[in-house]
Amino acid sequence: MTPLDTARIRADFPVLATHQRGRLPAYLDSACTTLRPEPVTRAIAERARAGAGCPGRAYHRLGREATATLEEAREAVRAFLDAGRAEEVVFVRGATEALNLVASGLPLRPGDTVLVTGIEHNSNLLPWQRLARRSAARLRVHRIDVATGFDPAAFARDLDPSVRVVAIPHVSNLCGIELPVADVCEAAHRVGAVVVVDGAQAVGTRPVSVRALGADFYALSFHKMMGPGGIGALYGRADLLDRLEPLLLGGNTVDDATYESPTLAPVPARLEAGVPAADLLAGVVAAIRWVGALDPAAVRAHLLDLNRAATVALLALPRVSLIGPPDPAARGGIVNFHVRGVPSRDLALLLDDREAVMVRHGKQCVHAWYRAEGVPDSVRASFAVYNTLDEVERLTRVVRSVASMIG
Ligand code: PMP
Numbered sequence: 001m002t003p004l005d006t007a008r009i010r011a012d013f014p015v016l017a018t019h020q021r022g023r024l025p026a027y028l029d030s031a032c033t034t035l036r037p038e039p040v041t042r043a044i045a046e047r048a049r050a051g052a053g054c055p056g057r058a059y060h061r062l063g064r065e066a067t068a069t070l071e072e073a074r075e076a077v078r079a080f081l082d083a084g085r086a087e088e089v090v091f092v093r094g095a096t097e098a099l100n101l102v103a104s105g106l107p108l109r110p111g112d113t114v115l116v117t118g119i120e121h122n123s124n125l126l127p128w129q130r131l132a133r134r135s136a137a138r139l140r141v142h143r144i145d146v147a148t149g150f151d152p153a154a155f156a157r158d159l160d161p162s163v164r165v166v167a168i169p170h171v172s173n174l175c176g177i178e179l180p181v182a183d184v185c186e187a188a189h190r191v192g193a194v195v196v197v198d199g200a201q202a203v204g205t206r207p208v209s210v211r212a213l214g215a216d217f218y219a220l221s222f223h224k225m226m227g228p229g230g231i232g233a234l235y236g237r238a239d240l241l242d243r244l245e246p247l248l249l250g251g252n253t254v255d256d257a258t259y260e261s262p263t264l265a266p267v268p269a270r271l272e273a274g275v276p277a278a279d280l281l282a283g284v285v286a287a288i289r290w291v292g293a294l295d296p297a298a299v300r301a302h303l304l305d306l307n308r309a310a311t312v313a314l315l316a317l318p319r320v321s322l323i324g325p326p327d328p329a330a331r332g333g334i335v336n337f338h339v340r341g342v343p344s345r346d347l348a349l350l351l352d353d354r355e356a357v358m359v360r361h362g363k364q365c366v367h368a369w370y371r372a373e374g375v376p377d378s379v380r381a382s383f384a385v386y387n388t389l390d391e392v393e394r395l396t397r398v399v400r401s402v403a404s405m406i407g
Contacts, residue, residue, distance in 0.1 A: 175324025
């Protein structure tokens with residue numbers, strides 16, 4: 001394994017060379033959204049400059065070119081996720097829309113159970129809460145002790161035959177742990193449940209094969225993997241997508257329509273209402289290429305170096321507690337912590353002000369977990385391939401000075 005050439009990588013991100021009151025920014029918020037490398041922004045601009053055209057419906061030259069971009073992107077995502085067929089890839093606005101599409105389109109009966117974990121992002125909890133309300137299904141929450149991680153045996157005990165849907169994160173945005181998705185899928189399939197995987201935090205930091213995982217649905221957002229904002233994808237097993245009720249209806253979704261009713265188009269068009277975003281799709285192709293050029297083992301080693309440095313320094317401080325396992329190897333690129341007595345917003349502001357260190361504060365879109373645990377909020381630093389040990393040192397220096405000031 002050759003270590004990552006961080007200097008070369010950073011050259012693709014001009015914002016990292018743009019001073020903020022005399023300091024270079026230390027962007028430690030990639031779990032929220034990653035920066036976009038030059039080849040991605042260039043691909044979007046070039047596609048836009050080359051001209052517009054409605055993909056899939058206009059047969060003039062610009063329309064054909066836009067259609068080619070759509071097809072290229074669909075095939076690129078299929079290969080990236082190792083899906084069997086390009087038609088199993090549905091373009092949406094992001095993971096949130098993908099999860100809403102599944103939760104609004106799956107037929108459930110009163111008494112059916114949807115099983116989720118207690119560490120779901122709001123985007124993989126609220127849509128299921130609504131589905132349960134509307135269909136008189138039950139929502140069961142499998143609580144996870146984030147310090148020790150996911151316990152497959154305990155999870156299996158919650159999998160009774162009433163469970164029709166299991167919704168889990170592949171990687172948690174709360175604490176960075178990776179769930180054994182393949183094992184969960186196997187256990188869920190034994191009781192006849194479908195598994196919906198929120199892959200927002202997994203893609204881009206590790207290779208994903210939906211076929212090896214056995215996932216029935218897999219949701220992702222490209223802005224979390226160096227791609228453009230406002231676009232994501234839903235992978236769905238072909239037979240399940242066929243039975244999924246569309247979330248939106250309109251242009252692109254029909255083969256024909258009368259004043260009374262439509263004849264819906266086959267998937268994926270049936271689930272992709274409106275004109276596809278060709279400019280963004282060009283950025284998706286470029287992002288997949290950019291991420292695909294990195295050695296996954298080198299990415300993992302780099303994230304671990306950064307996370308280890310952050311963890312060792314933070315755990316040595318008074319009043320600091322980590323959310324998640326103490327071992328950084330179990331948390332990918334995420335270190336989520338709170339400093340007792342210091343509101344996370346104040347700490348985040350101070351980090352930005354003193355050292356141009358950018359982190360996420362608050363309840364990290366996992367409000368239910370914070371409420372249930374009585375943890376008010378936290379600061380989450382999250383690392384990507386462009387981050388350096390010097391940036392981690394700037395983070396921990398500020399936290400050290402705050403923790404010792406009040407300790
Ligand atoms: N799930 C997880 C685990 C996430 O981290 C996020 C983004 N914070 C989402 C879902 C939602 O992604 P998006 O906002 O791009 O739809």
